[in-house]
Structure formats: structure tokens, C-alpha cells
Amino acid sequence: MLFWQREAGSLRQQLHNVQEHHRQLLGQQLSGLDVKDLQNLENKLEMSLKNIRMKKDQLMIDQIQELNRKGSLMHRENIELYNKVNLAHQENTELRRKVYGHGVDEHPSSSTVRHSIQITENEDVHVNLELSQPQSVQRDKSETPSTG
Numbered sequence: 001m002l003f004w005q006r007e008a009g010s011l012r013q014q015l016h017n018v019q020e021h022h023r024q025l026l027g028q029q030l031s032g033l034d035v036k037d038l039q040n041l042e043n044k045l046e047m048s049l050k051n052i053r054m055k056k057d058q059l060m061i062d063q064i065q066e067l068n069r070k071g072s073l074m075h076r077e078n079i080e081l082y083n084k085v086n087l088a089h090q091e092n093t094e095l096r097r098k099v100y101g102h103g104v105d106e107h108p109s110s111s112t113v114r115h116s117i118q119i120t121e122n123e124d125v126h127v128n129l130e131l132s133q134p135q136s137v138q139r140d141k142s143e144t145p146s147t148g
Contacts, residue, residue: 023029024041033041 020029024033025045030038030041
């Protein structure tokens with residue numbers, strides 16, 4: 001029983017010391033401290049600030065690296081999409097040539113999908129896409145197949 005009474009007293013004293021130290025770290029109840037104690041307290045606070053700033057800087061560096069990784073991934077995806085659009089345009093042009101003949105203009109203004117994509121390293125990717133309705137093609141009556 002005596003052991004537990006001493007243990008409880010010791011824990012109460014430790015709690016009191018921790019609370020006092022905590023208040024001093026907050027800048028309260030400094031009146032009983034001499035210059036050496038204040039200097040020690042200031043050094044502890046400066047070390048704490050240094051550790052906090054190092055942790056904050058590391059978190060910011062990690063976030064920047066993650067954003068750079070995501071930006072690089074998006075850039076690669078944009079290049080892939082550009083290549084797909086370009087391939088589809090080439091296929092459409094080839095099909096148009098087969099249907100309408102070899103003299104078909106590569107970029108007719110009113111009957112094709114026009115696209116413009118600029119891709120350069122470390123810059124924004126600009127995309128302009130324009131859709132337009134295909135024009136109906138009028139044929140001579142002589143080209144119309146007869147049903148007769």
C-alpha cells in the first residue's frame with residue numbers, strides 16, 4: 001500500500017512538471033526562469049521549429065513530385081490521344097480517297113473533322129477539334145444504277 005502511495009505521488013509530481021513545461025513552451029509562466037533557463041527554452045523551441053519546417057518541406061517536396069508524376073502521365077496520355085486522332089484522320093482520308101477518287105483534298109473545309117494539336121515538352125497541350133456535317137454528294141443521273 002505504501003508503494004502505491006509513493007508511486008501516485010511521483011506520478012502527480014511528473015504530471016505537474018509536464019504541465020509546467022508545456023505552459024512554458026507556450027510562453028506562459030516564465031516569471032520564475034532565469035536567463036539560462038530562458039535560453040534553454042528558446043533553444044528547444046528553435047529545434048522544434050526546425051523539425052516542423054523540415055517535415056513541412058519534405059511533405060511539400062513529396063507533393064510536388066507526385067504532381068510532376070501525374071503531369072507526366074497526363075502528357076503521355078495526351079500524346080497517345082493525339083496519335084489516335086491523327087491515325088483516325090489518316091484512315092478517314094484514305095477511305096474518302098477510295099470512295100471519291102484520288103483527287104480528294106486532304107482537308108476539305110466543310111466535310112471533314114479538322115484537328116489541331118500542339119505538343120511540346122513542359123507546356124500545356126492545346127487541342128482544337130471541329131466537327132461538321134458531311135455534304136451530300138450529287139451524282140449525275142447516268143451514274144445512278146438502274147433498277148430496270
